[in-house]
Amino acid sequence: MTGHPQHAARSWVESANDHPDFSLANLPLGVFSRDGDEPRGGVAIGDRILDLRAACEAGLFLGQALDAAQAASGDSLNAFFALGAPARKALRDALQALLGEGSTQREQLQRMGESLLQPMERCRLHVPARVGDYTDFYVGIHHANNVGKLFRPDNPLLPNYKYVPIGYHGRASTIDVSGATVKRPNGQTLPPGASEPTFGPSKRLDYELELGIWIGPGNSRGEPIPIGRAADHVAGFCLLNDWSARDLQAWEYQPLGPFLSKSFATSVSPWVVTPEALEPFRCAQPARPEGDPQPLPYLYDQGDQQQGALDIELEVLLLTDAxxxxxxxxxxxxxxxxRTMYWTVAQMVTHHSVNGCSLQPGDLFGSGTLSGSSPESLGSLLEITQGGKQPLELANGEKRTFLEDGDEIILKARCRRDGYASIGFGECRGRVTAAAGMA
Amino acid sequence: MTGHPQHAARSWVESANDHPDFSLANLPLGVFSRDGDEPRGGVAIGDRILDLRAACEAGLFLGQALDAAQAASGDSLNAFFALGAPARKALRDALQALLGEGSTQREQLQRMGESLLQPMERCRLHVPARVGDYTDFYVGIHHANNVGKLFRPDNPLLPNYKYVPIGYHGRASTIDVSGATVKRPNGQTLPPGASEPTFGPSKRLDYELELGIWIGPGNSRGEPIPIGRAADHVAGFCLLNDWSARDLQAWEYQPLGPFLSKSFATSVSPWVVTPEALEPFRCAQPARPEGDPQPLPYLYDQGDQQQGALDIELEVLLLTDAxxxxxxxxxxxxxxxxRTMYWTVAQMVTHHSVNGCSLQPGDLFGSGTLSGSSPESLGSLLEITQGGKQPLELANGEKRTFLEDGDEIILKARCRRDGYASIGFGECRGRVTAAAGMA
Incomplete structure (x- = not known):
């Protein structure tokens, strides 16, 4: 065990040990296909995907773990999300026993070879669930401040921000998985100084770095989820890129909010990282400074305040054609x-349902852009370039105010803590392609 | 034929003749169930529902009409919507032949009795399709003006209004059918003069009178629908009540638009009135006054300008407990x-997809509140009471600023034109019940 984190159990799947993303401590679920086969559920382990359907057919699971594995064997994880935490934990325990170094079934599993453990590089990954409703929040307080400053230098945060987990409904039909290209949208914009809009490709195309949250069992209409039970309704986490056309947004968004400026594409990473994998990386809510108002009672839970925040490192990379x-x-x-989230995931869940709105398995939340307070931690080009005024200078000499055709944005996330195996989210990639020609 | 409109063919289903809503000229589709049976597709004719599954099993349809009837026989109309106009028209033609006075199959059909023609009053009606995404527009220009005046007396219409068919994403999970009760939502509001919000039941609960639009085949991501083809993607129409909690809305809606103030409930009428039934009631776009800017080219089609508007009479009724x-x-x-719509349905479809956003069969649009210019034609209490300042006095002596528990709102719609049978939408009803108790 020397040199390995004390809480990091080893696997007989060699590539899992010391894997930066997918060690035995992670075991995220996703939906994959190979060679044009029907998509089906799987679990990432090292450089492999454990085929849950093959595992079920081989009789590897019993009881609740079997229920969970069967629910996750189809072409979407909705049924698995609906089962909730007990079944999910049972599956995790069973997988850690099967794949652990001391597994009693190791030889049987090794004999199954690629029929059980598919090489990830030969598989295609899909959006892991059918998204019923997609809601995008705005809980990154530095982002809200930075964007607010562009419009209201003296009064960047609106009065409701520290009371209401602000959110809006997003478009579910254009959620796609990492790797899908993003066609630059056409739309109406009001050029600087003009009194009439023009139509054409967006000139201010941007990304937004967000945490995605997959919803589990959910609630019936009219029956809000109390804050103390909110965690039961979170199925897992992913990375989310809320692509945004800033020029469309500026012209269209009053009075009802963003619409076509966002609805052309939203990208998610394919792996659903479970709450259990993230357990060691929970922390107290750090972003609410002393002196800020306490949350209203329906949003306040002591356990949530002390353990409801997440300590996940987030990264944005840019790869240009050059x-x-x-x-x-x-x-x-x-x-x-x-840690830049002003509201916890539990607060988002409870707020969303407090009016009686029903959440359903496979609903997706975005956190809103998670920028830090320093110039190196900004989650959108809008913030980095101060609304397009200060170009970003890249190491190869290129400059960017907003995204150009061919630019690829790569989001990554990782949790690190001394004594624990690191947990990675994999990637959320998307490359910009040219706008559709105009008819 | 004396005394009957010249274009109104008669049916051997006696209750259909001169029926204010469901004559042989209408034939709207819906999803119904009886005695706890599985929900399935049907067609309203007089006081009956023609059971499409029973009709298919009896061999009443052939070719495209059979394809359409089979697609509409399940527990939602999504597959039928996906087929588009040719199949829908074939089914309409077949139904008019079968149910017309001179039908050659009249005796066979009459022998089938209630197994074919269910008494509507003994059936339960359901939301007719699984709604993928729900979008609420804002095309009622008088409503936009009236609401704008409450906030900006000198400048009620924002500069984008006459260029952009303004819309926002709504919540799909809380769409319910006429007859479902509406629980008053709890939420945060900022009392007048207060600096901190309170939490509790909405005190300013309102309705909104809207036309609903069901989307047909739809488009692939990245492939906008040109204005000249937009009508091909409209499957039908309904009434829609966009229940709104004005006090929640005022506090939450900046900067991203309405969220919990709308997401607790949206009611739709159960019958999908087809574009074919509404054909005689198309008209030129009347609401765009001379001097207003022309639509940008992507939103302009001469046929749409001349025939793309709809002449449907809309009505709101209130029934109180007293x-x-x-x-x-x-x-x-x-x-x-x-006729108060500033943008046509075709313009809404094309605008929604112009950025590459994919529309899917079963997506639902709301028109936005359709108020007229007179005091008797206002589609919400917000407008009738001028933001709650002038109570509405009812004939029985009651007064309302906003809705009270027990109040029921009934929306109706009808098309009338000399020489044609009238086409009715049926009703969209919803009764307000008390807010959930606070934990």
Whole structure:
């Protein structure tokens, strides 16, 4: 065990040990396919995907773990999300026993070879669930401050911000998985100084670095989820890129909020990282400074205040066509953290349902852009370039105010803590392609 | 034929003839169940529902009409919507032949009795499709003006209004069918003069009179629907009540738009009135006054300008507990029309998809509140009472600024034109019940 974190159990799947993302401590779920086969549920372990359907057919699970594995064997994880925490934990325990170094079934499993453990590089990953409703929050307080300053230098945060976990309904039909290209949207914009809008490709295309939250069992209409039970309704986490056309947004968003400026694309990472994997990385809510108002009682739970925040490192990288053609690696353009969330995930869940709105398995939340307070931790080009006024200078000499065709944005996330195996989210990639020609 | 509109073919289903809503000229589709049976598709004819599954099993349809009837036989109309106009028209033609006075199959059908033609009063009606995404527009220009005046007396319409069909994403999970009760939502509000919000039941609960639009085949991501093809993607129409908690809305809506103030409930009428039934009631766009800017080219189609608007009479009735206990009928509180729409349905479809956003069969649009210009034609209490300042006086002596528990709102719609059978939408009803107790 020397040199290994004390809480990091080893696996007989060699690539899992010391894997930066997918060690035995993580075991995120996703939906994959190979060679044009039907998509089905799987679990990431090292450089492999454990095929849950094959595992069920081989009789590897019993009881609640079997229920969970069967529910996760189809072409979406909705049924698995609906089962909630007990079944999810049972599956996790069973998988850790099967895949652990001391597994009694190791030889049987090894004999199954690739029929059980598919090489990840040969598989295609899919959006892990059918998204019923997608809600995008705005809980990154530095982002809210930074964007507010562009419009209201003296009064950046609106009066409701520290009371209401602000959110809005997003578009579910255009959620796609990491790797899908993003076509630059056409739309109406009001050029500077003009009194009439023009129509054409967005000139201010941006990304937003967000945490995605997959919803589990959910609630019936009219029956709010109390804050103390909110965690029971969170199925897992992913990375989310809320692509945004800032020029469309500026022209369209009054009075009802963002619409076409966001609805052309939202990218998510394919792996659903479970609350159990993130357990060691929970922390007290750090972003609410002393002197700020206490949350209203329906949003306040002592356990949530002390353990409801997450300590996940977030990263944004940019790979341009020029870098790609010279064989350069993607350049990091931001390093941030989920510790910048002003509201916890539990507060988001409870607020969303407090009016009686029903949440359903497979609903997706975005956190809103998670920028830090330093210039190196900003989660959008809007903030980095101060609304397009200060270009970002890249290491290869290129400059960017907003995204150009060919630019690829890569989001990453990792949890680190001394004595624990690191937990990675994998990647959320998306490359911008040219706008559709105009008819 | 004396005394009957010249274009109104008669049916051997006697209750259909001269029926104010469901004559042979209408034939709207819906999803119904009886005695706890599985929900399935049907067609309203007089006081009956034609059971499409029974009709298919009896071999009443052939070719495209059979395809359409089979697609509409399940527990939602999504597959039927996906087929588009040719199949929908084939089914309409087949139904008009089968149910017309001169039908050659009349005796066979009459022998089938209630197994084919269920008594509507003994059936339960359901939301007719699984709604993927729900979008609420804001195309009622008088409503936009009236609401704008409450906030900005000198400048009620924002500069984008006459260029952009303003809309926002709504909540799909809380769409319910006419007849479902609406629980008053709890939420945060900022009392007048206060600097901190309080939490409790909404005190300013309101309705909104809207036209609902069901989306048909739809488009692939990244492939906008040109204005000249937009009508191909409209499957039908309904009434829609966009219940709104004005006090929650005022506190939460900056900067991202309405959220919990709307997401607790949206009611729709159960019958999908087809574009074919509404064909005689198309008209030129009347609401865009001379001198207003022309639509940008992507939103302009000459045929749409000349025939793309709809002439549908809209009505709001209120039934209070006091009226109900005295056996009084519901009181009409507004009479309006779809001629108040500043943008056509085709313009809404094309605008929504112009950024590459994919529309899918079963997506639902709301038009936004359709108020007229007169005091008797206002589609919400917010407008009738001028933001709660001028109570509405009811005939029985009651007053309302906003809705009270027990109040029932009934929306109706009808098309009338000399020489044509009238086409009705049926009703969209919803009764307010008390807020959930606070934990």
């Amino acid at each position: 870098m790609r053609s010279k064989g350069l690696a993607a350049q990091r353009i931001a390093l941030s953290s989920t | 009226m109900r206990s005295k056996g009084l009928a519901a009181q009409r509180i507004a009479l309006s029309s779809t």
